[in-house]
Amino acid sequence: MAEQNYVELRHVNKKYKDFQASDDINFGIGKGKLIGLLGPSGSGKTTILRMLAGLEHADSGEIIIDGRVVNDVPASERGIGFVFQNYALFRYMTVYDNIAFGLDVKKWKKADIRRRVDELVELVGLKGFEKRYPNQLSGGQRQRVAFARALAPNPELLLLDEPFAAIDAKVRQELRSWLREMITRVGITSIFVTHDQDEAIEVADEIIITNHGHIEQAGTPIEIYSQPKTPFVTEFMGSPTRISNITSFHGYEELGEGLHAVVRPEHVSVTKKTEQSRFSSSVEEGVVERVMFRGREVELHVRVHDVLLVANRRLEEASITEGERVNVFIYQVFAFPAGENGTQNVNIVENANIETEKLFYI
Numbered sequence: 162m163a164e165q166n167y168v169e170l171r172h173v174n175k176k177y178k179d180f181q182a183s184d185d186i187n188f189g190i191g192k193g194k195l196i197g198l199l200g201p202s203g204s205g206k207t208t209i210l211r212m213l214a215g216l217e218h219a220d221s222g223e224i225i226i227d228g229r230v231v232n233d234v235p236a237s238e239r240g241i242g243f244v245f246q247n248y249a250l251f252r253y254m255t256v257y258d259n260i261a262f263g264l265d266v267k268k269w270k271k272a273d274i275r276r277r278v279d280e281l282v283e284l285v286g287l288k289g290f291e292k293r294y295p296n297q298l299s300g301g302q303r304q305r306v307a308f309a310r311a312l313a314p315n316p317e318l319l320l321l322d323e324p325f326a327a328i329d330a331k332v333r334q335e336l337r338s339w340l341r342e343m344i345t346r347v348g349i350t351s352i353f354v355t356h357d358q359d360e361a362i363e364v365a366d367e368i369i370i371t372n373h374g375h376i377e378q379a380g381t382p383i384e385i386y387s388q389p390k391t392p393f394v395t396e397f398m399g400s401p402t403r404i405s406n407i408t409s410f411h412g413y414e415e416l417g418e419g420l421h422a423v424v425r426p427e428h429v430s431v432t433k434k435t436e437q438s439r440f441s442s443s444v445e446e447g448v449v450e451r452v453m454f455r456g457r458e459v460e461l462h463v464r465v466h467d468v469l470l471v472a473n474r475r476l477e478e479a480s481i482t483e484g485e486r487v488n489v490f491i492y493q494v495f496a497f498p499a500g501e502n503g504t505q506n507v508n509i510v511e512n513a514n515i516e517t518e519k520l521f522y523i
């Protein structure tokens with residue numbers, strides 16, 4: 162994380178009655194960064210956003226924005242823009258009036274408002290739509306208006322709560338890249354909440370992973386994806402297969418006995434018996450149980466001993482059919498000690514392969 166943080170949370174706690182919604186939250190965000198708060202439903206993402214916005218009060222700890230502790234600063238004085246998932250546009254106001262609303266409240270001069278709204282309509286690509294009402298816009302266009310409205314008073318910090326949740330898949334994809342570009346162009350520090358890992362990976366400079374009210378890991382998308390630090394993150398990212406209670410890994414005796422392993426599809430190579438494998442040794446035999454088309458790839462479910470692994474294979478490679486015997490090679494797994502979840506370190510085991518039932522070696 163950047164040395165000089167624009168936003169910082171220090172030992173922040175929040176309880177709803179007996180429920181610990183935020184549990185000793187600590188993080189810092191550099192100016193101009195776009196941060197994704199990612200975690201399962203109920204993990205405390207929105208609570209963090211609401212405390213930053215001033216819509217919720219922390220029980221303890223400090224919330225710092227631009228070097229100032231803002232715990233007791235009212236929401237309206239924090240200089241924050243907010244975008245919600247359900248657009249929250251005023252239905253009986255035009256696009257122009259929706260964007261101008263906050264500026265009117267702040268008693269900006271009419272001419273200044275006009276200039277600012279024109280600028281924003283241009284920025285979000287909605288020139289010519291100023292007189293339309295929200296119900297005359299598509300979901301994506303409404304969300305652009307919401308974005309323009311949040312940016313209108315020149316906030317220093319932008320908070321977005323599941324901004325694309327209510328939008329269908331194709332438009333959501335477009336809006337993601339659009340948002341990334343807009344935020345880079347405007348240069349505003351932004352935090353968005355999502356439970357969609359692809360969205361976080363694609364859009365965010367840094368990702369903060371929440372689970373049961375605490376932070377599991379914070380880092381760049383590539384760090385989070387390639388070097389998960391906790392069992393939770395390991396299983397949350399990618400679409401992995403978990404193999405429980407492995408006896409041990411040969412060559413990795415220091416990890417001890419009684420391990421869980423997590424295997425990502427991209428770390429499993431499946432080749433036809435007739436194909437030359439890149440991996441000459443340590444190849445196991447498996448049986449393909451399912452073949453599913455996934456656009457440019459096929460997803461294969463392959464049984465090796467009593468483990469069902471998921472693997473991807475490019476469509477242009479020779480096709481594999483259900484019931485076929487194949488060669489399987491696993492070139493990386495994440496391993497951690499079985500037992501209590503949460504605190505153990507995750508180890509990367511390379512060139513792992515299943516030798517006998519649930520026993521791996523390199």
Ligand SMILES: Nc1ncnc2c1ncn2[C@@H]1O[C@H](COP(=O)(O)OP(=O)(O)OP(=O)(O)O)[C@@H](O)[C@H]1O
Binds near residue numbers: 200
């Ligand atoms: N006002 C409240 N009173 C009581 N419990 C609450 C309140 N607000 C949130 N909670 C609880 O706190 C937990 C965290 O909620 P939060 O909305 O922060 O999670 P989230 O990660 O944003 O989830 P989602 O993705 O479903 O929005 C949830 O279990 C929720 O039920």
